[in-house]
Amino acid sequence: MAAVIQEGGEAGQPAFLHIAQLVQEFGAADGHAFRAVDQISLDIAQGEIFALLGPSGCGKTTLLRMLGGFDQPTSGEISLGGRSMLGLAPYERPINMMFQSYALFPHLSVWENIAFGLQREGLPKAQVAARVEAMLKLVQLGKFAQRKPHQLSGGQQQRVALARSLAKQPQLLLLDEPLGALDKKLREETQIELVNIIEQVGVTCVMVTHDQEEAMAMATRIGIMRDGRIQQVGTPREIYESPRSRFVADFIGNVNLMDGTLAVDEPDHVEIQCADVRHFVGHGITGHEGMAVSVALRPEKIRISRRPPPTDDPELAPAPLNQVKGTVKNMVYLGSDTVYHLALPSGALLQVSQSNTERHPDDALTWDDEAYAWWTPSAHVVLTQ
Amino acid sequence: MTRRGLSWGARSVVGLPLGWLLLFFLLPFLIVLKISVSEMEIVTFKDLVTWTDGVLHLQLKFSNYLFITQDELYAKAYLASLKYAAITTAWCLLIGYPFAYFMARARAALQPALLMMVMLPFWTSFLLRVYAWKGLLGEGGWVARALDALHVDQLLLALGLISGPGQYMNTPFSLVLGMVYTYLPFMVLPLYANLSKMDPRLLEAAYDLGATPWVAFWRVTVPLSKAGIVAGAMLVFIPCVGEYVIPELLGGPSTLMIGRVLWDEFFANNDWPMASSVAVVMILLILVPLALFNRAQAEAQAKQGARG
Numbered sequence: 001m002a003a004v005i006q007e008g009g010e011a012g013q014p015a016f017l018h019i020a021q022l023v024q025e026f027g028a029a030d031g032h033a034f035r036a037v038d039q040i041s042l043d044i045a046q047g048e049i050f051a052l053l054g055p056s057g058c059g060k061t062t063l064l065r066m067l068g069g070f071d072q073p074t075s076g077e078i079s080l081g082g083r084s085m086l087g088l089a090p091y092e093r094p095i096n097m098m099f100q101s102y103a104l105f106p107h108l109s110v111w112e113n114i115a116f117g118l119q120r121e122g123l124p125k126a127q128v129a130a131r132v133e134a135m136l137k138l139v140q141l142g143k144f145a146q147r148k149p150h151q152l153s154g155g156q157q158q159r160v161a162l163a164r165s166l167a168k169q170p171q172l173l174l175l176d177e178p179l180g181a182l183d184k185k186l187r188e189e190t191q192i193e194l195v196n197i198i199e200q201v202g203v204t205c206v207m208v209t210h211d212q213e214e215a216m217a218m219a220t221r222i223g224i225m226r227d228g229r230i231q232q233v234g235t236p237r238e239i240y241e242s243p244r245s246r247f248v249a250d251f252i253g254n255v256n257l258m259d260g261t262l263a264v265d266e267p268d269h270v271e272i273q274c275a276d277v278r279h280f281v282g283h284g285i286t287g288h289e290g291m292a293v294s295v296a297l298r299p300e301k302i303r304i305s306r307r308p309p310p311t312d313d314p315e316l317a318p319a320p321l322n323q324v325k326g327t328v329k330n331m332v333y334l335g336s337d338t339v340y341h342l343a344l345p346s347g348a349l350l351q352v353s354q355s356n357t358e359r360h361p362d363d364a365l366t367w368d369d370e371a372y373a374w375w376t377p378s379a380h381v382v383l384t385q
Numbered sequence: 386m387t388r389r390g391l392s393w394g395a396r397s398v399v400g401l402p403l404g405w406l407l408l409f410f411l412l413p414f415l416i417v418l419k420i421s422v423s424e425m426e427i428v429t430f431k432d433l434v435t436w437t438d439g440v441l442h443l444q445l446k447f448s449n450y451l452f453i454t455q456d457e458l459y460a461k462a463y464l465a466s467l468k469y470a471a472i473t474t475a476w477c478l479l480i481g482y483p484f485a486y487f488m489a490r491a492r493a494a495l496q497p498a499l500l501m502m503v504m505l506p507f508w509t510s511f512l513l514r515v516y517a518w519k520g521l522l523g524e525g526g527w528v529a530r531a532l533d534a535l536h537v538d539q540l541l542l543a544l545g546l547i548s549g550p551g552q553y554m555n556t557p558f559s560l561v562l563g564m565v566y567t568y569l570p571f572m573v574l575p576l577y578a579n580l581s582k583m584d585p586r587l588l589e590a591a592y593d594l595g596a597t598p599w600v601a602f603w604r605v606t607v608p609l610s611k612a613g614i615v616a617g618a619m620l621v622f623i624p625c626v627g628e629y630v631i632p633e634l635l636g637g638p639s640t641l642m643i644g645r646v647l648w649d650e651f652f653a654n655n656d657w658p659m660a661s662s663v664a665v666v667m668i669l670l671i672l673v674p675l676a677l678f679n680r681a682q683a684e685a686q687a688k689q690g691a692r693g
Contacts, residue, residue, distance in 0.1 A: 069592075070589055070592075090593050091592045091593070095593075097593050099586055099589070099590055104590075105587060107611075116596075117595050120594060120596050168595065
């Protein structure tokens with residue numbers, strides 16, 4: 001995998017796709033300016049699959065459309081391979097897009113759809129044919145070359161759209177909700193297939209999605225967007241395990257967020273007093289005693305049992321830190337996991353997720369059971385914003 | 386509903402118009418067909434089938450049809466009708482397509498107003514509107530004066546479309562102008578309905594793949610609006626072939642169309658069998674190409690289905 005370049009880029013080595021201070025302002029004329037994209041700077045390395053992830057209306061699609069050339073930025077810079085893309089029409093950019101719900105030409109066959117871009121370059125017929133055949137083989141649609149898009153299943157249409165956008169060998173591939181039109185089971189299969197094809201071709205890729213699983217499964221790096229700004233950029237693991245703000249922690253996956261104050265501030269550990277529990281965090285943070293902080297705790301990092309936690313486990317914090325006792329208010333059986341909602345003394349609910357490693361456990365927890373929950377000193381993320 | 390086929394409600398909804406067509410289209414047509422092969426006896430028609438002395442006589446008179454092929458007046462009038470209908474259709478398409486295209490792409494708030502403007506002429510009598518052109522194009526009419534001022538008459542004269550400098554009325558020019566003016570909405574409306582349904586992302590996809598807006602228009606927009614083009618062209622072409630009022634009011638001696646010939650046979654010559662023959666040939670002239678076209682399209686579709 002290409003070296004990951006952090007936000008802002010490394011000095012002296014310009015990024016492959018360079019986005020600087022990009023702004024898209026709507027309605028500036030009537031005085032109610034709205035910034036769909038607000039001062040975004042990003043550097044993306046060659047060969048990366050970068051996912052823009054955020055709730056609807058966060059500006060991710062606007063950003064993608066500016067890369068494709070369908071919208072012109074109000075200000076800022078986009079360059080690809082050192083060449084500025086500003087002022088270039090979509091048909092002048094070495095960038096191709098796979099559109100949301102594909103936008104396949106309904107009057108053309110699969111073959112003609114894939115050939116469309118190549119024919120625009122004025123390539124000789126034989127060369128076009130060879131390239132189309134190669135693309136059909138890549139997406140395993142050789143048998144369907146003469147069909148019209150409406151005669152294909154959703155998954156097949158998706159592969160035609162991919163073949164069409166890769167046919168011209170673009171320097172940058174844009175994917176707009178690439179799997180949004182597929183059902184869940186097919187989506188999971190297609191994610192892996194799509195990444196395999198993109199990596200086989202070696203094209204740099206920017207995708208937009210509102211589906212975090214899709215982003216996590218496919219991307220090498222994710223940018224979380226909100227209100228036209230990028231909140232955090234990182235690998236899927238960084239985003240999930242080390243969110244930098246309450247928004248990111250809450251947006252990605254399930255999380256228990258608890259507000260509290262910094263009670264003990266030591267270089268090697270801190271203690272945070274929350275309503276139901278005092279947390280013991282096994283590392284220092286920048287802050288001061290009495291400061292208001294939040295603690296983010298993922299449900300799967302918590303253990304739950306009828307019996308209290310072992311007192312002799314050196315991995316655990318000294319009792320009564322990092323443990324609570326509550327009542328099981330709700331249980332959601334998901335097959336591979338069960339999610340428990342544990343009602344704490346203050347009335348807050350703690351989500352706990354346990355893998356169902358046994359088919360028929362002897363003393364399974366059930367509704368209204370009293371239970372203990374505990375976690376290790378490295379389980380939490382302390383958030384100061 | 387477990388019964389196969391249509392429910393009672395669906396049957397009546399389909400059946401009523403079907404009955405209407407049978408009663409008021411097919412039946413009159415059969416009567417016209419009968420008259421066209423009948424012999425006139427002063428004011429009545431001879432019976433086609435007679436029974437005399439134990440012999441059944443069936444008498445079909447085809448001389449009218451033969452006459453149509455022999456007298457070149459008819460062939461000329463048919464050809465003129467097809468020609469002017471085709472020219473009118475072409476102009477309607479040329480003017481109507483860009484109009485419908487930009488209407489479909491106008492701001493959503495503006496579209497109902499534009500649509501209203503297309504349909505507004507229907508609020509005035511068709512006859513009045515055509516008649517008004519007589520005043521506009523006649524000597525001293527302000528359209529005529531504007532054309533003079535722009536020296537358009539020189540060009541039209543050189544093309545043989547008007548009879549003399551400043552003489553716009555009763556010429557091929559005034560005829561086609563009147564027909565295009567009248568039938569333009571019938572082209573615009575189906576095209577608009579078709580183009581406004583088109584997904585704008587298809588054009589973006591074409592640009593994305595390297596098509597300039599011009600290429601995208603010809604490769605994507607036009608093929609996708611084929612159904613609208615065909616519908617509009619038929620709505621203009623078919624009534625234009627049989628058009629009587631506009632050639633009568635705006636046409637001239639050089640624009641004799643079949644509608645006028647029909648009128649003359651009925652009302653001037655009182656030769657109903659002849660007039661009926663002319664009408665039957667006209668209907669065949671329109672129906673046969675239409676049927677062939679429909680069959681070709683159905684075949685193309687069937688072929689596509691079989692391929693898939």
